[in-house]
Amino acid sequence: MGIAAVAAGAIAQTVEDNSVPQAALDIPANLQIFGKLDPNVRKPTAIVNNTVITGTDVDQRVALVIFANKLEMPKGEELERLKLQILRQLIDETLQIQEARTNDIVVTKPEIDQSYDRVANRFNQSPQQLNGALRAAGSSERSLKRQIEGELAWQRFLRRKVEPFVNIGDQEVKAILDRLEASKGTEEYNLREIYLSANDATGQQVVANARAMIAEIQKGQQPFDYFARQFSEASTRAVGGDLGWVRAAVLPAELATAAQQMQVGQVAGPIEIPGGVSIIYLTDKRQVLTADPRDARLSLKQLTIRFPQGTNQAQATQRAEAFTKALTNIQGCGSVAKIAAGVGAEVVDNDTVRIRDLPPQLGDIMLKLQIGQSTPPFGSPSEGVRALVLCGRDDPKSGQLPSSDQVENQLQTQRVNLRAQQKLRDLRRDAIVEYR
CATH class of the missing domain: 3.10.50.40 (Chitinase A; domain 3)
Incomplete structure (x- = not known):
């Protein structure tokens, strides 16, 4: 979320991952569902690999979201949707901290306190004043520090266990530069994205959550990146959902189609994509390597x-x-x-x-x-x-090709973040999660 985000490279999580095998499921065309499934009918307590997430944890994180983004506390179904989303995020956060510790990566208390002090400074408050403000809002110092720990632990895990194994070849860089030169004059888009994972069981609820979120964004009380920092499940969450400048050709087909039809300042979604839904915001657009x-x-x-x-x-x-x-x-x-x-x-x-x-x-x-x-x-x-x-x-000068180092760094960031999302999917799949 915005007040505790750790800077990270940006890459859309909606990019299809062709390296991951797709399950060939034998599902009949005409099926009958036995029993009912309502993802909202869950008590707000979960045990994730023996780590307990309590109802208080959920309530305090909800209050933290409301406090940080200066929002009104939702009611009724909207509040229940928010709690469900927060519970999923707390589960992911717990899995990330657990995986980091399994690999002997521990975020120390002084490191967490230092980040907490920086958050307080951004609110023009002392740490003690922020403690009081959080308590008054129904949250706590513990809730924010837990989020800080999760973000720091995961970023440290990626730097130690993922980045060293991502290699970019000179021929790849050259091929990208050649494609950029060939695409001179075509449009590229500066996009922000909120990605929400979904499956058959949660799909309808996630779409409803996305629509409610779009309605809040369109009210204009907070910018798009506030919502991206809190709710997006993409690794771009840490940078407010910022995808940077991208061409339609490198986007998933569903997002490319939407971007090409949007005007600057518009929000589009929910857009169904493999694995979930996306909400996108068009910050700007321009022509590749052409003076604007x-x-x-x-x-x-x-x-x-x-x-x-x-x-x-x-x-x-x-x-x-x-x-x-x-x-x-x-x-x-x-x-x-x-x-x-x-x-x-x-x-x-x-x-x-x-x-x-x-x-x-x-x-x-x-x-x-x-x-x-x-x-x-x-x-x-x-x-x-x-x-x-x-x-x-x-008048501006004509656009220039990025340097080889810039392209290599961008590719590195993209691949690290894609592998991060793959790793998180694996952790979710292998986790033992009990709802109480």
Whole structure:
């Protein structure tokens, strides 16, 4: 989760793993289910290879999620779905800590305390203040430190037991660079992902959880990465679900199709993929190895007129119309000061704005402006009416191929994280988990 995440390389967990044999199950086409299965009908206590996860553990971790993400405590079915998701995460966390200890990897108390202190610092609190805040929220210092231990133990296990056995050949790197060169001009996507594993028994419930999560994301109270850090079961969880820049060709077909149809800022899902479902968020898109006009840096002058308290609608409209008319008389940035003085406008200079950092509506306008021209007025009577005058533009350079080292590092990260997910699947399969 965000407040205790340990930095890790990013790779989508939805990439199909062709190296893992698929089970050839002999399942009849017309089958009858004997008995009922409701994944919610489970008491919130589990024993994982003799390690107990109590109902209190689940409740305190739920409270930690709510506290860290500044959310409202859900009720009814939504709360039960969240508890079930948290229980699954606690089981995975327990398996990871157990596997690390089996390999003589132990995270010491001073290391956990040091990470806890950094978390407190990010909340602008002392460790003692964070202790009190967690207790007031219904969580505990112990719950957060347990999560920190799990993250540190698993990352240390991967560095010691997985990374040394991942080898990248020079020919692989060259082949990727050749493909990048050949794909110049095609689109690539900056995506974030939340991956939730599912099987036949849990599929409907997981899809319902995903839909509820999308509804919360679309409310806009917290960014996508908050939810990814807490709920995603991919190794990208530690970096807010960030997949980086990827081309459609390297994504699973289901995700590629969705990404190609999305607009920047959209959320798509739940998308059914092998092994579970994904929710994806399109942060940005661009063309491979091609200069993006939205990366141009602009030199701007911003003119603002403000309305004194008590200004009525007629007065505001009259002044805004005068401002609009004055903007038509601007002849380059040298005339801005005179025009501003004539209508009582404030002027602010900014020489470091990228087009892509502007709101989409303004960005589209700026792409079409010539030097010396202004945008139409925008704003509101309460916050003031503004206009931007374009004084200069530094266009971006054409994209360059990444270095061989960059490609090798990316491949290394991808393979380590893919093997990490394979290992976690094996641990789940071999674990003895009892629900009480």
